[in-house]
Structures are given as structure tokens and as C-alpha cells.
Amino acid sequence: MHADTIAALSSGALPSGVAVVRVSGPDARSALERLCGSVPPERRASLRAFRDAAGGPIDRGIAIFFPGPETVTGEDVAEFHLHGGRAVVAACLEAITTSVGTRLAEAGEFTRRAFENGRIDLTEAEGLADLIAAETEGQHRAAVLQANGTLRKLYEGWMQRLTEARARLEASFDFADEGDVGEDVADRLTADVAGLVSEIRAHLVRADRGEILRSGFKVAIVGAPNAGKSSLLNALADREVAIVTEVPGTTRDVIEATLDLGGIPVRFSDTAGIRETSDKVEAIGVERAREVMAKADLVLALVDTQHGHGPLARFTELLSHVKHPMLLAADASHQDLVEGTAKGRRRILTVRTKADRPAPSGLVARFGNEWNDFRFDFAISAKTGEGLDALTDRIAELAAAAAGTEGGGTSEAIPLRTRQRDLLNETLRILEEFVGNSTLPAEIGAETLRRAADTLGRLTGKVGIEDLLDVIFSEFCIGK
Ligand SMILES: Nc1nc2c(c(=O)[nH]1)N(C=O)[C@@H](CNc1ccc(C(=O)N[C@@H](CCC(=O)O)C(=O)O)cc1)CN2
Ligand SMILES: Nc1nc2c(ncn2[C@@H]2O[C@H](COP(=O)(O)OP(=O)(O)OP(=O)(O)O)[C@@H](O)[C@H]2O)c(=O)[nH]1
Numbered sequence: 001m002h003a004d005t006i007a008a009l010s011s012g013a014l015p016s017g018v019a020v021v022r023v024s025g026p027d028a029r030s031a032l033e034r035l036c037g038s039v040p041p042e043r044r045a046s047l048r049a050f051r052d053a054a055g056g057p058i059d060r061g062i063a064i065f066f067p068g069p070e071t072v073t074g075e076d077v078a079e080f081h082l083h084g085g086r087a088v089v090a091a092c093l094e095a096i097t098t099s100v101g102t103r104l105a106e107a108g109e110f111t112r113r114a115f116e117n118g119r120i121d122l123t124e125a126e127g128l129a130d131l132i133a134a135e136t137e138g139q140h141r142a143a144v145l146q147a148n149g150t151l152r153k154l155y156e157g158w159m160q161r162l163t164e165a166r167a168r169l170e171a172s173f174d175f176a177d178e179g180d181v182g183e184d185v186a187d188r189l190t191a192d193v194a195g196l197v198s199e200i201r202a203h204l205v206r207a208d209r210g211e212i213l214r215s216g217f218k219v220a221i222v223g224a225p226n227a228g229k230s231s232l233l234n235a236l237a238d239r240e241v242a243i244v245t246e247v248p249g250t251t252r253d254v255i256e257a258t259l260d261l262g263g264i265p266v267r268f269s270d271t272a273g274i275r276e277t278s279d280k281v282e283a284i285g286v287e288r289a290r291e292v293m294a295k296a297d298l299v300l301a302l303v304d305t306q307h308g309h310g311p312l313a314r315f316t317e318l319l320s321h322v323k324h325p326m327l328l329a330a331d332a333s334h335q336d337l338v339e340g341t342a343k344g345r346r347r348i349l350t351v352r353t354k355a356d357r358p359a360p361s362g363l364v365a366r367f368g369n370e371w372n373d374f375r376f377d378f379a380i381s382a383k384t385g386e387g388l389d390a391l392t393d394r395i396a397e398l399a400a401a402a403a404g405t406e407g408g409g410t411s412e413a414i415p416l417r418t419r420q421r422d423l424l425n426e427t428l429r430i431l432e433e434f435v436g437n438s439t440l441p442a443e444i445g446a447e448t449l450r451r452a453a454d455t456l457g458r459l460t461g462k463v464g465i466e467d468l469l470d471v472i473f474s475e476f477c478i479g480k
């Protein structure tokens with residue numbers, strides 16, 4: 001328990017309709033006494049006149065007292081709900097912090113106290129940070145499941161099982177000299193741990209989806225210079241994000257815009273038109289375009305067919321830079337490469353641009369001699385808007401498939417953060433070592449299980465993570 005009391009504005013930017021000032025710590029009660037004249041009845045919203053130390057009026061508002069330890073921080077908590085003016089809030093905080101033991105809170109300090117007082121674990125703290133940062137429905141849904149302790153329960157269950165397994169193994173030390181007793185125990189133990197291994201593995205597969213919810217489904221817009229890439233980005237974003245001119249080679253850097261498509265953040269990157277160039281700046285842009293393409297979850301390959309076959313030859317060259325396993329497979333068929341399958345494996349959509357203009361070759365064009373007749377997935381016009389809805393619908397579908405939220409989303413908790421996934425991977429690696437090595441002496445086996453449990457403990461914050469706490473809690477805003 002902390003000796004000092006912290007106070008902060010916990011609601012959003014001022015001015016606002018109503019502002020909430022929270023106080024947590026041993027002096028929370030006295031703050032109410034000083035500002036309201038008396039402590040209002042516990043856990044009840046009470047209308048009071050707030051006054052400063054000199055008796056000057058601050059505001060008339062609602063005050064609440066939550067006695068610890070059954071509170072959000074685990075300490076006594078006081079709340080002042082004021083009118084959201086800057087001077088009103090400043091006067092209230094000033095009056096609260098005149099008490100010697102009370103100071104302004106640092107970013108994340110309320111949540112940190114909740115963690116330190118055992119009210120929440122680290123996954124819940126991280127879930128709260130993600131909940132506050134959530135901008136799309138998908139992010140919201142995943143963060144709620146972390147913030148409300150769903151992940152915590154899962155990991156605590158796993159830790160419990162590891163502890164039990166270790167206890168059984170350690171108990172078997174005593175029988176080690178008596179022949180087959182130890183062996184029998186070891187077999188059952190290995191089977192139990194193997195069960196855990198497959199659960200952690202399945203959980204980690206879902207983690208990739210968490211990553212998409214957190215950082216977005218990445219879509220690279222690529223094509224030859226002048227194909228209409230920047231025009232597409234602008235049309236999708238509905239604003240002039242990128243410069244558009246008739247000069248090929250206009251875009252040199254990567255330009256991003258994020259759209260919320262069906263609850264998933266979709267990050268579109270407009271890139272430099274890919275071509276050989278002696279222009280130094282453009283060459284760097286082309287290199288960046290290739291990098292963006294290689295990292296994308298989905299590539300939109302744009303072709304302006306109005307000049308006939310020339311751009312299509314470059315298009316073939318361009319696709320060779322998409323480093324998707326499906327494309328690298330030597331025996332991948334045209335079907336695999338471009339049409340793919342509907343189940344989220346499809347990574348490229350081919351798009352004919354400037355569909356408002358007549359194309360000499362029509363929708364079906366020859367595509368070099370390696371591949372057969374080529375049919376574009378979409379024909380669009382950034383100018384008239386033709387085809388854009390169909391294209392965004394398809395992208396939304398693919399993003400939902402990648403994030404695992406198709407059909408209304410998942411109720412399963414998934415780890416959203418790299419920190420969490422790294423620790424889970426580490427735990428998995430240690431447990432695989434245990435399972436794959438049935439001849440390990442019991443002492444070493446028990447030590448291996450202990451290391452795995454410790455790694456899981458770092459996930460929930462049960463085990464030595466001092467170094468990490470500052471990093472995690474500093475992401476919060478003041479007042480949280
Ligand atoms: N006004 C206000 N609204 C808020 C918060 C707050 O601090 N103040 N919260 C800030 O994050 C969130 C609510 N979180 C809370 C979590 C636990 C407890 C709490 O007192 N828990 C006790 C008692 C539960 C009960 O009454 O059933 C407990 O769990 O033991 C309160 C708020 C969102 N809304
Ligand atoms: N008629 C018509 N013209 C278009 C359309 N989309 C783009 N253009 C024109 O095509 C030219 C090139 O468009 P951009 O969007 O700058 O092409 P880009 O692919 O970004 O080009 P770079 O950045 O140079 O690689 C501009 O003159 C646009 O006005 C379209 O749908 N219809």
C-alpha cells in the first residue's frame with residue numbers, strides 16, 4: 001500500500017461537459033472532508049458544494065467515496081464530478097493537493113496501483129491500455145476480453161497445471177530408486193504437458209489474428225508509374241492524402257491511410273510506381289515499394305490497360321517481387337497465384353484502373369506467354385467511383401478472415417501484444433524441450449517445468465518484471 005495519495009483529472013480533454021477528478025490513497029477521505037465539508041455516504045453519488053481551503057467556491061458537483069480495498073485501485077478512492085472547465089478543474093486539483101501527502105498522479109499510476117495491489121494482473125492492465133486506445137469494433141472486442149480478465153484466467157490455469165506437474169515430478173524423486181514407479185509417473189506427466197503444449201500452440205495461432213486487430217491489416221497498393229495508385233488511395237480515404245499528377249513517377253515515398261473496414265483497421269500504403277530509374281530519389285521510393293509489398297497482408301496490383309500490353313509486361317515483373325510463399329512455390333499454378341482460394345490465403349488482387357476510359361484490350365488481356373488469358377479481379381475508376389465498393393467489400397472480407405472475426409467475431413481471448421506472444425513462444429519452447437526429452441533426469445525435468453511456469457508468470461506479472469512495469473504503465477494517459 002502506498003503512503004502517498006494521488007490525484008488527477010481522469011476524464012478527457014477540457015473543456016468538457018463534465019470532468020471527473022479521481023483521488024486514490026490514504027488521504028482520499030480527507031480530500032472529501034476538506035472540499036465537501038464532510039465525507040458523503042459510501043459508494044453513493046452525492047451532490048455537494050466544493051470549496052477550497054480559504055472557503056472560496058470551486059463548483060457544485062457530485063462527490064463519491066469508495067472505501068478500500070474493494071475499489072478499482074484497492075485503496076480508498078474519492079471522485080469529484082465537476083463542470084468541465086479548465087479553471088474549475090485546476091482549482092479542484094489545487095485544493096486537493098494542498099494536503100502534504102497528496103500529489104498529482106503520473107501517467108498510468110492509478111492502473112499501476114491496481115496492479116500492485118493485486119486488483120488486476122498485467123494482461124488486464126495491458127487490456128485496459130488497449131481498451132482506451134481501441135478505435136475499431138474489432139479492437140474493442142479483443143481488448144474487453146483482456147481487460148476483464150479472460151486471458152488472466154487462461155494463463156493462471158496453465159500455471160496451475162505446470163505447478164501441479166512439477167509437484168508430481170518432485171514427489172517422484174523419492175521413489176526414483178524403487179524402479180518403475182518413477183517411470184510410470186513420468187509417462188503420465190509427459191502426456192499432460194504435451195496437452196498443454198498443444199493448447200498453447202493453438203492459442204498462438206490465434207495471436208497472429210490479434211496482431212492484425214492491433215496494428216491493422218496491411219494492404220500495399222502497387223503498380224507501374226501512373227497506374228492510378230495514388231488516385232485509388234485518395235478515393236478510398238475520401239481525401240487528398242497523396243499527390244496525383246499525370247507525370248509518371250509522382251509518388252516517391254510510402255503514403256499511408258487507415259480505414260475502418262468492418263471493425264478492422266486496414267492500412268493502405270500507396271507506393272512509388274515500380275520501374276527502373278536513374279533518379280536517385282525515385283529509386284529509393286521503388287525500393288521502399290518492394291519492401292512494403294513484401295510485408296503486406298494483401299497486395300493490390302494495379303494496371304492501367306489503356307496503353308495496351310506494355311504495362312502488363314511490367315506487371316509480371318512486379319508480381320515477382322511479392323514475397324508470398326504461394327508465389328515463391330515453383331509449381332504454383334496461375335490459379336494459385338492470382339485467384340488463390342477464398343479462405344484468407346489469397347494475397348493478391350489484380351485491379352484494372354481508369355475503367356471510365358476505353359481500354360484497347362478490354363477486360364481480358366494477354367498476359368505474356370507464361371500465363372494464360374488474364375482476367376482482372378476488379379475494374380475500378382477513381383474518377384467515377386465505379387468498382388470501388390466491390391473492391392473495398394472484398395478487402396473487408398479478407399481482413400476479417402485474417403483477423404478471425406468473420407461471422408460476428410470471436411469470443412476467445414487472444415494475446416494482442418508482442419510482449420505476450422514472445423513470452424508464450426518462450427514457454428512453448430521450454431515445454432517442447434520437456435516433452436521431447438522423456439529421458440531427462442527428474443530433477444532437470446522439474447527445473448524445466450519451473451522455468452516454463454516462471455515465463456508464464458512474467459506474462460501475468462506474478463514473476464520478476466520490475467524492469468517492465470515502467471514501460472507498460474507509461475503508455476497510459478494521466479488519470480488512468
Ligand atoms: N466514475 C468512474 N467511472 C468509471 C471508473 C472510475 O474509476 N470512476 N472506472 C475506472 O477504471 C471504470 C470502472 N471500473 C471499476 C472497477 C472496479 C470498481 C470497484 O469498486 N470494484 C469493487 C467493487 C465492485 C462492486 O461494487 O460490485 C471490487 O471489485 O471489489 C470500480 C470501478 C469505468 N468507469
Ligand atoms: N480518367 C481517369 N484518370 C485517372 C484515374 N485514376 C487516375 N487517373 C489519372 O492518371 C494519372 C496518374 O494518377 P496517379 O494516381 O498519380 O498514378 P500513380 O500510380 O500514383 O502514379 P505514380 O505515383 O507516378 O507512380 C493522373 O493524371 C490521374 O488523374 C481514373 O480512374 N480515371
Ligand SMILES: [Mg+2]
Nearest residue numbers: 229230250251
Ligand atoms: Mg502516386
